[in-house]
Amino acid sequence: MLITIPQVLDPAQVQAIRARLDAASWQDGRQTAGAQSQSVKRNQQLPVDGPDARALGEEILRALTQHPLFLSAALPLRILPPMFNRYETGETFGVHVDNAIRVSPLTQERLRADLSMTLFLSEPDEYDGGELVIEDHYGTQAVKLNAGDMVLYPSTSLHEVRPVTRGARVSSFFWLQSMIRSNEQRAMLFDMDQTIQALADRLNATDAEVVRLTGIYHNMIRMWSEV
Incomplete structure (x- = not known):
């Protein structure tokens, strides 16, 4: 990437x-x-x-x-x-x-x-x-x-x-x-984060689906990160 x-x-x-x-x-x-x-x-x-x-x-x-x-x-x-x-x-x-x-x-x-x-x-x-x-x-x-x-x-x-x-x-x-060793995983997280930000701008940050996607994003970081 x-x-x-x-x-x-x-x-x-x-x-x-x-x-x-x-x-x-x-x-x-x-x-x-x-x-x-x-x-x-x-x-x-x-x-x-x-x-x-x-x-x-x-x-x-x-x-x-x-x-x-x-x-x-x-x-x-x-x-x-x-x-x-x-x-x-x-x-x-x-x-x-x-x-x-x-x-x-x-x-x-x-x-x-x-x-x-x-x-x-x-x-x-x-x-x-x-x-x-x-x-x-x-x-x-x-x-x-x-x-x-x-x-x-x-x-x-x-x-x-x-x-x-x-x-x-x-x-x-x-x-x-x-924090994410894999280039492929970093690329996936980047795409998801950019999508979440775009949806939050179009809807708002407290929209139920935006909150759900944000939770998935952070759980993926928990699963893949090395800290």
């Missing part, structure tokens, strides 16, 4: 974050690449334990955990601190799959990577190329979103960042462990 989460950050937030990132010192992204990714990763990355990454990551998480579409789609249990990367002309990240287990650089806590996230911090007209290409059950999808928008997709997916041919592509990327 690949889902676009619009307007995680508003334009003022994006502008403030970009000002700090554009003034930051970047390092070779291969320093945090796994064994398979080392040979295909060519980008720049903000030091994960530096003050810029920590402060900006906290701001992103505050905004994200207040976004109802994100909460409905991800059902997050644990979220790794956001990281930041930059692709300039000629830089790319070839086809790879994310590591199944990630370790928080701040707490050393281990986390199962169920969902991967990319939050775009450059407008599409700031750079050419740089599309995030994700393979899923419906084929290959190329993603290039407005600054402040985010894409959420299963960490099991093969994906790549195409070479940037002009400008700079700046983004935040991170992972989460969901």
